[in-house]
Amino acid sequence: MKKHNFNAGPSILPQEVIEKAAQAVLDFNGSGLSILSISHRTKDFDEVMDTADKLFRELLDIPENYKILFLGGGASTQFFEVAANFLGKKAGYVNTGVWSKKAIKEAKRYGEVEVLATSEDKNFTYIPKGFAIPADLDYLHITTNNTIYGTEYHEDIDSPVPLIADMSSDILSRPVDVKKYAMIYGGAQKNLAPAGVTFAIVRDDMLEKIVRDLPTMVNYRTHAENNSMFNTPPVFPIYVLAETLKWAKKIGGVEELYRRNVEKADLLYAEIDRNPLFKGTTAKEDRSLMNICFVMNDGYEELAPEFMEFAKSKGMVGIKGHRLVGGFRASCYNALPKESVEALVTCMQEFEKAHTK
Structure with a gap:
């Protein structure tokens, strides 16, 4: 009997991508080595990283003044890394469910958090609209799709302050005007790859606004300056991500x-x-x-x-x-x-x- 995979994540991937990944586990690029055991410093894997970067840029029309980072730790790690890097005094958050609440909790460790709007009054069954955005915020954070409650932003909002979005569960699912965002991040295990790699698309000027001395691995500059390879990156998930982007372009x-x-x-x-x-x-x-x-x-x-x-x-x-x-x-x-x-x-x-x- 055919199975129909509606899992919320890790979720379905294109069948042809799964088949290519399975072959790469046995023999990557005819090297005689598995993708699971190659060095991330090889020419073959450099090409994987280049492909992932170029296709991401092409598919989302990401301008040149943005860095694309491939990191570990999932979006849950980004909840505190965003604030650690960019929250100096005060940030605004929109509370649309469990994941935005977790992001708010982590951000409060680094500065004042103002919840500008929330849909908690109706158990997160709608997206708040028409709220004021103070001009003195370091950034505004939104969660564009809410996996638990089933709500989603269908338009890119206009923000007078840097806009940061968790797009874990709707990346590549609809056209996005990347220029309206200072940063877009997310776990890749919904639309891009198996669990294990996190993407972060960061505008260059934000990397000049990092507000505190940070541990090396938490600082976005570390990864931007080292092509996401300051330490060993999640090699296999990045490979699958690149193959998924190829599939998306092809269709x-x-x-x-x-x-x-x-x-x-x-x-x-x-x-x-x-x-x-x-x-x-x-x-x-x-x-x-x-x-x-x-x-x-x-x-x-x-x-x-x-x-x-x-x-x-x-x-x-x-x-x-x-x-x-x-x-x-x-x-x-x-x-x-x-x-x-x-x-x-x-x-x-x-x-x-x-x-x-």
Whole structure:
């Protein structure tokens, strides 16, 4: 039976990328060595790093005055590194869920944090809009997609202060005007690579604004000046990331990925809205393209365990909602084919026919 991978992360990768990675584990570039055991100082791996940098720039139209860093530690490490590097007196944060709350907690270690807007009043089911951004902030931090609650920014906001964004779960899923951001970062294990590498896209002028003496590995300048190889980088995840970027370019780039993502999301949200057994959990204008959250509709709550088992029997993997919100979550990242969403919709329709008259 075919499996349909809706895991929230680590998540689905393109099949051809997985196959190339599997071959590279056995023999990388005909070297007779595994990608898992080559030196990161070799010419072959230099080419991998160059490819990752060039394709990232091309696909996201990243200007020359930005550095692309490939780091360890996940976005959770960036929560404190951002503040350690850039928070001198006061920073602004928008609280849209668990991950932004964690970023706020870490930032408070380094200076004053002003929460400019929050959607906590409605259990993070919408994206706050129209809030004031004070001009005296060192930076403004947002989380562009919220994996647990299923909300997402659909436009790049305008900010009078440096804008920093955690794009862990929607990078490359839609067009982004990188010039509006001072920094974009994220864990790569949703749309780019297996867990183990973190990307950070940092505008050059920010590297001149580092506000305190820092441990070598925490200072962004260290990695910018050493091509992300001050120490041994996450070699295998970076290799897979480069292959994923090749795949993205081949199929038509970010514009095509966005078209596919909208198509998949529209298909599933339409079924959630139509099917009397289910209902969405977020404001419609802020619905995520990446993480589609839904629950059983009023009066059908007791069917949730049965639907979960039915979905599993049909090959659906990873659709259980996060423990904080319950229900179901279909993560529709870039590599998820439309056929998997169609299979989930069919599954929901079959379940409806079995439980309604």
